[in-house]
Amino acid sequence: MGVNDEPDVETCGIDELVPDGDGPLPISRVAELTGLSPDTLRWYERVGLLEEVTRDSAGRRQYVPRDLRRLTLLMRLRATGMPVSEMQHYAQLAKAGDPTEPERKQLLEEHRNRVLSHIADLHRDLEIINRKIASYRGSQRSVPA
Amino acid sequence: MGVNDEPDVETCGIDELVPDGDGPLPISRVAELTGLSPDTLRWYERVGLLEEVTRDSAGRRQYVPRDLRRLTLLMRLRATGMPVSEMQHYAQLAKAGDPTEPERKQLLEEHRNRVLSHIADLHRDLEIINRKIASYRGSQRSVPA
DNA sequence: CCTTGACTTGGAGTGCACTCCAGCAGGAAG
DNA sequence: CTTCCTGCTGGAGTGCACTCCAAGTCAAGG
Numbered sequence: 001m002g003v004n005d006e007p008d009v010e011t012c013g014i015d016e017l018v019p020d021g022d023g024p025l026p027i028s029r030v031a032e033l034t035g036l037s038p039d040t041l042r043w044y045e046r047v048g049l050l051e052e053v054t055r056d057s058a059g060r061r062q063y064v065p066r067d068l069r070r071l072t073l074l075m076r077l078r079a080t081g082m083p084v085s086e087m088q089h090y091a092q093l094a095k096a097g098d099p100t101e102p103e104r105k106q107l108l109e110e111h112r113n114r115v116l117s118h119i120a121d122l123h124r125d126l127e128i129i130n131r132k133i134a135s136y137r138g139s140q141r142s143v144p145a
Numbered sequence: 146m147g148v149n150d151e152p153d154v155e156t157c158g159i160d161e162l163v164p165d166g167d168g169p170l171p172i173s174r175v176a177e178l179t180g181l182s183p184d185t186l187r188w189y190e191r192v193g194l195l196e197e198v199t200r201d202s203a204g205r206r207q208y209v210p211r212d213l214r215r216l217t218l219l220m221r222l223r224a225t226g227m228p229v230s231e232m233q234h235y236a237q238l239a240k241a242g243d244p245t246e247p248e249r250k251q252l253l254e255e256h257r258n259r260v261l262s263h264i265a266d267l268h269r270d271l272e273i274i275n276r277k278i279a280s281y282r283g284s285q286r287s288v289p290a
Numbered sequence: 291c292c293t294t295g296a297c298t299t300g301g302a303g304t305g306c307a308c309t310c311c312a313g314c315a316g317g318a319a320g
Numbered sequence: 321c322t323t324c325c326t327g328c329t330g331g332a333g334t335g336c337a338c339t340c341c342a343a344g345t346c347a348a349g350g
Contacts, residue, residue: 027327038327039309046330047307058316060327073277076270084307105281112274115267122264125221129257132218136250173296183297184339191300192337203346205297229337 024054024062034071041071047084049074049091070094080115169199169207179216186216192229194219194236215239225260 027038036044041061044050050070053061070091077087090107093100172183179186186206189195195215198206222232235252238245 037309040307042328043308055328058327060316072273076273078307080267080270080274101281105278108274108278108281112271112278115271115274119264119267122225122260125225126257126260128217128221129225129253129260133250133253133257136246136253171296182339185337187298188338203297205346223337 024056024064025068027061027063030063030068030071033068034075036071036075044071044074048088049084051091051095077111080111081118082111086111169201169209170213172206172208175208175213175216178213179220181216181220189216189219193233194229196236196240222256225256226263227256231256 025033027041030036030041031038034041041050045053045061050067053063053067056062074087077090078084086107090104093104093107170178172186175181175186176183181189186195190198190206195212198208198212201207219232222235223229231252235249238249238252
């Protein structure tokens with residue numbers, strides 16, 4: 001669905017993007033790497049998807065690998081249709097620490113199952129669309145309306 | 146008009162939506178059958194997704210099988226992520242008649258390809274999510290995000 | 291007759307997920 | 321020093337796809 005493709009980035013995990021410097025990244029760089037806009041990054045933080053990002057002496061955000069890892073997950077969850085409200089729930093659990101791991105795992109598993117079910121729905125819907133396409137393919141006879 | 150909105154039996158699986166005969170249905174019944182609200186049905190007509198539905202002597206809508214078939218297709222297109230603006234384009238072409246059949250077919254094929262690509266993306270995204278789930282599974286010392 | 295209830299209209303309102311903006315601040319270059 | 325650039329904040333605005341509503345109409349039932 002996303003139509004954002006910029007040069008680099010992509011997929012396989014920001015984990016690979018993190019490696020170079022362990023030095024923290026400014027918001028502009030993270031925007032480049034993730035494809036999210038600086039506004040969106042700040043908004044994610046505001047609504048609690050990302051824990052308070054550390055700042056430099058001038059108050060500017062300094063994203064560390066942990067933040068990038070969280071963002072990677074958030075992006076995949078969004079891309080697979082999880083509503084922001086549920087990601088907030090996840091973030092809340094993550095913030096609460098280790099005892100919530102089972103609940104977080106369950107949340108992700110339920111989401112995965114919903115996505116799988118959604119994919120199945122898509123295939124079913126495509127069937128109908130394919131049939132419609134087939135009705136056009138190589139035939140001009142029609143029943144007048 | 147063409148093959149599009151009244152192909153024979155096979156076009157769009159309306160069969161599910163057309164329970165019994167050919168008597169026209171009131172909006173309430175169509176809402177029940179489709180799961181769309183009466184408001185949405187009227188809105189679809191207003192924005193041109195559905196051609197003017199015929200009315201009874203009191204001005205009430207009377208949905209005929211042709212309308213239900215169109216609705217079936219529209220619902221599948223929406224369910225697969227086609228924006229309303231593109232469905233409007235389709236509806237406009239369908240209204241224009243037979244000469245636009247190739248363009249309609251192309252529109253549907255391009256949409257199908259986008260959906261297939263989207264499904265591929267979903268599988269890729271699930272990979273990341275599965276890895277995250279795996280990091281919880283049977284381990285309390287993973288990389289919490 | 292009146293009431294009920296399904297339906298009509300155009301327009302306003304909603305929820306979601308951003309997205310934009312005005313106004314300001316600190317650091318670097320010239 | 322000034323200028324430029326990047327970033328900051330809170331709040332307002334946007335686009336999409338509905339969803340709700342007030343006010344009115346019609347047909348049938350009591």
